[in-house]
Amino acid sequence: MPGQVTTLWHDIAEWLRQNAPASASEIRPPASDALIAQVEAEIGRPLPADLREWWQQSDGVEEPELAFLLPPGFAPLSCREALSQRAMSLEITASSPSGGPPIDEAGDERAADFHPLFLPIGTDTLGNTLCADLRDGRRHGCVGEWNHEAGWDDALRWENVAAMLADVRAALVDGRPALADYASRRGQRFAGRDVDTPVFSAEVTDDGELEWTDEEP
Known part of the structure; x- marks a missing residue:
């Protein structure tokens, strides 16, 4: 029987x-x-099963600018591009480290330096990436955003790759807003402060490209 990720990706692709x-x-x-x-050898540990299964269905996309399949606007990366983006981020961190101690537990704690166990799996083509967090801990395999200016700050988007793809499928097939759980967590975390907590709906351009439109939850 196909696994959960295989089924989710089939529905998304269809x-x-x-x-x-x-x-x-x-x-x-x-x-x-x-x-x-090759990715596992470079990282130095096995990939989470759901990420492995996703790449076994599709090795990213050809032209990221035409395929922002992941909300709020990230294109899936191929294995080779994942390693390339990781190497570039590590090089930037090595050239201007923050001086703070590394945080070796997976999750949402703020980190100013790109960790060797952050593995980019999506790009917005502007220097920001969605990363699978392969550090140890109960949130091993969660997916967060590495921002080229803010770092790993309020980063956690989904608990794992399977949850990310389930969110995408629900947005496309069922018409539900994407990133609603993240918006809810963000609203609770910054309660009483003026912060945006948008969710995202899937739209299709006249050229047949998927895009994500923000709206208030």
């Missing part, structure tokens, strides 16, 4: 083929076992 064909056409074929093994 919706895109029917409704956003320009974005669907950018989806790459599955990554080979050798490519996935």
Whole structure:
């Protein structure tokens, strides 16, 4: 039987083929076992099962600018691009470290330096990435945003890759707003302060590309 991620990705890809064909056409074929093994060798540990299964369905996209499949506007990265983005972020951190101690537990605690166990899996093409957090701890495998200016700050978006894809599927197939759980956590965390807590709906441009539109929850 197909796994959860396989089923979720099938539904996402099918919706895109029917409704956003320009974005669907950018989806790459599955990554080979050798490519996935190369990522694991570079990271120095196994990938979470859901991330491995996702790359076994599709090795990212060809042209990120045409395939922002992940809310609020990130394109899935291939195995090779994931390693390239990681190497670039580590190089930037090495050239101007914050001087703070590394935080070695996965989760939402603020980190100013890019950690070697952050693995980029999505890009907004502007220097920001969605990363699988492969540090140890109960939130190992969670997905957060590395911001090229703010770092890992209020970063946690989903508990894992499977939850991310379930959120995308619900937005596309069922018409539910994406990132609602994150918006709720953010509202509670910053209660009484003037912060945005948008959720995102899926729209399709006249050119057949998926885009995400923010709205108040």
